[in-house]
Amino acid sequence: MRRGLLSLAKRSVTAVAAAACFIAAANPTGPSPQVNQTGFLPQAAKWAVVHVDKALPGDDFAVVDVATGATVLQATLQPVAHWAPAGQQIRLADLSALQKTGNYRIRVAGQPDSAPFEVGGSVYATLSQGVLKAYYFSRAGMALEQRYAGVYAREAGHPDTEVLVHASAADAKRPAGSVISSPKGWYDAGDYNKYIVNSGISVSLLLAAYEHFPKVAGAWQVDIPEQGNGLPAVLNEAAWNIDWMLSMQDPADGGVYHKLTNLRFDGFVMPHVATKPRYVVQKTTAAALDFAATMAMASRVYARYETQRPGYAGQLLAAARKAFDWAEQHPQVLYVQPADVVTGQYDDQNLSDEWAWAATELWLSTQEARYRSRLDLASLPCNPPAWQDVSGMVWMSLAQHLAVLPAADAAHVRQTLRSCTQHFVADWQASAYRLALPEGAFGWGGNSVLLGQAMLLAAAHRVGGERPALDAAQSAVDYVLGRNPLGVTMVTGFGARSPRHPHHRPSQADGVDAPVPGFVVGGANPKQEDKAECPPYRADPVALAYVDDVCSYASNEVAINWNAPMVYMLAALKALTPSMD
Ligand SMILES: [Ca+2]
Ligand SMILES: [Ca+2]
Structure with a gap:
């Protein structure tokens, strides 16, 4: 996320971790067979991958019950194929016929058994709550108490109650240093x-996970301080960040500061030890529009909880309107990193998608023509959602609200989601690995790109009903959860093998052996922007360009925008996969 902007503090930890991780770096290929190590809903498509660089003694695979050792499924592997991103000969195992609840391993003669995985109707419940709990572990300004955080309890960091207005954000009412x-x-x-x-x-x-799939996401139980207040856990957690975002809006003019930051990155220390001065930096159009979209969406969602949070939905909608008004008066203020600030930029030169997203959410929440008039659906692309390209957020939201759209708009949404995902479905069907690779799948945060693709496929499935779109989405999730050539569940603390040394300050500094759980890491990235900071690790084949080392912000960092699509997809799979009950 912060290309080329490494702090000196980051460098200091690298040497310590280097020696221990060199062996893993030299030979990162995981054991075969590889499978989603969490598992599958009973009626999901289920695939596993078997490496066959050495010829197998047979052509069959079996699925065995972990507890009894009984074989519950035996079938023939698919023909040998080459999957270029890993440079490997593979054979697929299709275990979709296995629908009986249980815990299993895949057995192939001549190879060790696979990691265990579960089949069951609640298979994603614990993981869903874990990836949501990661946001609690990421809270600023709050001590994490032992009763909620267990061994990851920590003191409060960064209260941010006395933040300085940076010169780049100064105006007459709030001069620099306010x-x-x-x-x-x-x-x-x-x-x-x-x-x-x-x-x-x-x-x-x-x-969106809650708005689109309320029965699933609304039922998630997470031990956080707000539990019992009448709101679902996901909305309590979201409100912790929404409340911060509200405070980033200048009440005088409605503009929104781009970021709240130190001038330089903190060292690899616990949050409460990091006490450098903090600043709000430059109001930008991107910040105003993303803020407006978020608050407009939030106003719809929290309106259901007016009793528990009286006035909140109205406050959110007013904030959204005010930010949009500011953007209309300042339509092209791009972020320019001040000379004395070196932290993440999140700079974006193309705001057409941000305009569309803000207009969409405000229109859906108000039905006012002034917002619809700012939305040109015909020219809007349909890309996996990412911080710099939120076009996909528009299509996902419109897909949710088809019933209130004019008929022509509804038809356009259906057609766009179909056309923008059909190449993913075709690639998935043709792939030796049963994996469509969107642009950026092997780049910074590639796991989130795959999950973003899955979100669009889920939206296409919702409006079109075609089963292959859902199965292709499942495959993208499977990849992140262990059906990958590294054989690693790319979520800390989940699965038989998962990252131990993420680029995450509390995980490195807390004195606890295991990393803080529930964080999706970036994934294989042959660009290796961290090359100067890391021990050598392979860049080729691209799907193996990963190192489980704290140095590796290019392949092993965590980020709130990489967890979010996993949260969404776990709700989507549970809600959309057919079920007997
Ligand atoms: Ca953009
Ligand atoms: Ca730790």
């Missing part, structure tokens, strides 16, 4: 700063 209060929110990633652009898409995806 002090404002901007508490709460989530730490963005491996670092301790807070960025509106990335917060917007992250918290919006949590809200």
Whole structure:
């Protein structure tokens, strides 16, 4: 996320971790067979991958019950194929016929048994709550108590009640050096700063998980301090960050500061030890629009809880309108990193998608023509949602609200989601690995790109009903959860093998052996922007360009915008996969 902007502090830890991780770096290929190590809903498509660089003694695979050792499924592997991203000969195992609840391993003669996985109707419940709990572990300005955080309890960091207005954000009412209060929110990633652009898409995806799949996401139980207040856990967690975002809006003019940050990155220390001065930096159009979209969506969602949070939905909608008005008066204020600030930029030169997203959410929440008139659906692309390209957020939201759209708009949404995902479905069907690879799948945060693709496929499935779109989405999730050539569940603390040394300050500094759980890491990235900071690790084949080392912000960092699509997809799979009950 912060290309080329490594702090000196980051460098200091690298040497310590280097020796221990060199062996893993030299030979990162995971054991075969590889499978989603969490598992599958009973009626999901289920695939596993078997490496066959050495010829197998047979052509069959079996699925065996972990407890009894009984074989519950035996079938023939698919023909040998080459999967170029890993440079491997593979054979697929289709175990979709296995629908009986249980815990299983895949057995192939001549290879060790696979990691265990579960089949069951609640298979994603624990993981869903875990990836949501990661946001609690990321809270700024709050001590994490032992009763909620267990061994990851820590003191409060970054109260942000006395934040300085940076010169880039100064005006007559708030000159440089003015002090404002901007508490709460989530730490963005491996670092301790807070960025509106990335917060917007992250918290919006949590809200979308609830708005689109309320029965699933609304039922998630997470041990957090607000539990029992009448709101679902996902909305309590989202509100912690929404409240921070609200404080980033200048009440005088409605503009929104781009970020709240130190001038330089903190060292690899616990949050409460990091006490450098914090600043709000430059109001931008991107921040105003992402803020407006998020608050407009939030106003719809929290309106259901007017009794528990009286006035909140109205406050959110008023904030959204005011930010949109500011953007209309300042339509092209791009972020320019001040000379004395070196933290993440989240700078974006193309705001057409941000305009569309803000207009869409305000229109859906108000039905006012002034917002619809700012929305040109015909020219809007349909890309996997990302912080710098939120076009996909528009199509996902419109897909949710088809019933209130004019007929022509509804038809356009259906057609666009179909056409923008059909190449993913075709690639998935043709792939030796049963995996469509969107642009950027092997780049910074590639796991989130795959999950973003899955979200569009889920939206296409919702409006079109075609089963292959859902199965292709499942495959993308499977990849992140262990059906990958590294054989690693790319979520800390989940699965038989998962990252131990993420680029995440509390995980490195807390004195606890295991990393803080529930964080999706970036994934294989042959660009290796961290090359100077890391021990050598392979860049080729691209799907193996990963190292489980704290140095590796290019392949092993965590980020709130990488967890969010996993939260969304776990709700989507549970809600959309057919079920007997
Ligand atoms: Ca953009
Ligand atoms: Ca640790």
